[in-house]
Amino acid sequence: MTTKYLFFTGGVVSSVGKGVTAAALGLTLKERGFKVAVQKLDPYINVDPGTMSPYQHGEVYVLDDGAETDLDLGHYERFIDIRLSRVSNFTSGQVYAETISKERRGDYLGGTIQVIPHITNEIKRRIGLVAKETGAEVVLVEIGGTVGDIESQPFLEALRQLRNEVGRENVFFIHVTWLPYIGATGELKTKPTQHSVAVLRSIGISPNMIIARSDYAITQDLTDKIALFCDVEKQAVIPMVTSDVLYEVPLLVEKAGVPDYVIEKLNLKSTRTPDMKPWQRLVDNVRKPKPTIKIALVGKYVELQDAYMSVREALKHAALANEVEVEIGWVHSADLEKDKGWDIVQSADGILVPGGFGSRGIEGKIMAARYAREKKIPYLGLCLGMQTMTIEFARNVLNLEDANSSEFDRGSEHPVIDLMLEQRGITDMGGTMRLGLYPCVLQKGTKAAAAYGVTQVDERHRHRFEFNNNYMEMFEKGGMVFSGMSPDGKLVEIAEIKDHPYMVASQFHPEFLSRPMRPHPLFVGLMKTAKERSGK
Numbered sequence: 001m002t003t004k005y006l007f008f009t010g011g012v013v014s015s016v017g018k019g020v021t022a023a024a025l026g027l028t029l030k031e032r033g034f035k036v037a038v039q040k041l042d043p044y045i046n047v048d049p050g051t052m053s054p055y056q057h058g059e060v061y062v063l064d065d066g067a068e069t070d071l072d073l074g075h076y077e078r079f080i081d082i083r084l085s086r087v088s089n090f091t092s093g094q095v096y097a098e099t100i101s102k103e104r105r106g107d108y109l110g111g112t113i114q115v116i117p118h119i120t121n122e123i124k125r126r127i128g129l130v131a132k133e134t135g136a137e138v139v140l141v142e143i144g145g146t147v148g149d150i151e152s153q154p155f156l157e158a159l160r161q162l163r164n165e166v167g168r169e170n171v172f173f174i175h176v177t178w179l180p181y182i183g184a185t186g187e188l189k190t191k192p193t194q195h196s197v198a199v200l201r202s203i204g205i206s207p208n209m210i211i212a213r214s215d216y217a218i219t220q221d222l223t224d225k226i227a228l229f230c231d232v233e234k235q236a237v238i239p240m241v242t243s244d245v246l247y248e249v250p251l252l253v254e255k256a257g258v259p260d261y262v263i264e265k266l267n268l269k270s271t272r273t274p275d276m277k278p279w280q281r282l283v284d285n286v287r288k289p290k291p292t293i294k295i296a297l298v299g300k301y302v303e304l305q306d307a308y309m310s311v312r313e314a315l316k317h318a319a320l321a322n323e324v325e326v327e328i329g330w331v332h333s334a335d336l337e338k339d340k341g342w343d344i345v346q347s348a349d350g351i352l353v354p355g356g357f358g359s360r361g362i363e364g365k366i367m368a369a370r371y372a373r374e375k376k377i378p379y380l381g382l383c384l385g386m387q388t389m390t391i392e393f394a395r396n397v398l399n400l401e402d403a404n405s406s407e408f409d410r411g412s413e414h415p416v417i418d419l420m421l422e423q424r425g426i427t428d429m430g431g432t433m434r435l436g437l438y439p440c441v442l443q444k445g446t447k448a449a450a451a452y453g454v455t456q457v458d459e460r461h462r463h464r465f466e467f468n469n470n471y472m473e474m475f476e477k478g479g480m481v482f483s484g485m486s487p488d489g490k491l492v493e494i495a496e497i498k499d500h501p502y503m504v505a506s507q508f509h510p511e512f513l514s515r516p517m518r519p520h521p522l523f524v525g526l527m528k529t530a531k532e533r534s535g536k
């Protein structure tokens, strides 16, 4: 079987939905019976986004195998409903690290190591790994950033080489661009698209398709003009106007004829008629007027909502399942410490405290947990949100006044959250946390077990600290239930407050496994109790 490659490049500006478009096309191809796989290439030098600030990069998306990856992988998993692995994301940092360590080992036998061919070979090898590992017949590869970026040059050169190596008939280039709108004249402009295609062609790549993104309606004379100037067939210039519903993109891609055009050009035969009806129903449901449920999201990177991409999507999935609209109130936890932002928390039907690192805003998160516990507001804590829930409980219910996590206070007399034993000697920051999928056994009769409806689950982790078991008995006597534990009974995975409608928190990150058609049970539980409480 020959692998077919779909390469996605970006033109004009980034952040116009290249990843979503790739994910949507992936879904329409899977619907046609093809085994698809996806890969994102990130030209930055970091080895992975795990050590980057969420302000710089947005969310770090974690896979089953513990890979810390770009948030676009979240789009791929949510749209295509597949489970990806480490090979699905790599960076310049990884490519160089690998090449340099080979050079140090003497693998190159005295040769001069250069971008071409050594770096480009390593890029091609890693692209090849996806089909090898997954057996996919169609591999969608998205190149981060926009053409013209200095750091993406070796990647584009590698794709150009690959085209000849695997055969032109097996490769299809899709260039995703942006048409700026000029208010003064009320028109969309194609010139930046023409320029970005010119740059692409100067490195030897002619796109087979151009997807032109815009916030405004795109007329046919514009797409015809793009076709003429960019040397692409008219029907391969696809206008893609921004949708108010993210999950409509697969329907738009389907309707625009993108998958049909691609499979014809790649000489593929579909084995199934795509059934997009579930997606149509989903989109119809999103658009249906529904009562609004307010969830206060008390985080520390709230200025950049991309930092909570999967949390936001998981809330939307859970809202749909409960036939409500979710309105997220973004609250900066540090504001709560200064008596600001409380109006949002007080008017909310539910409170969510997501993951995070470092001490800034911790006291605000603890205050939010106290408010939720005392006022019996539905609460969901994710990772750090579980840790702050237990710290609050220790301080205000168990009267352990200086209780804290040793992440924030090394001198605390009551480190109820502490470093795992295996973490003690670690000095390297990258890729050394407890990462990826771990099993969790649910205790019968608890809210968590009721939400899941099963006895054991596997969830994705990303943390260094854990609940300190020395305090377990004390907590249980005080009214906390450890409803999810690792199978050996050593690690607390889910904690909940007994005397409360729904105060549940997990050490893992449930948001990574929520899907539009399969909302995550813990989020559904939050939304359900928040809805009940609001009386809507």
Ligand code: GLN
Pocket: 354, 355, 356, 357, 358, 382, 383, 384, 385, 407, 462, 463, 464, 465, 466
């Ligand atoms: N900082 C905490 C830890 O390392 C929580 C991490 C998180 O929320 N992802 O354990």
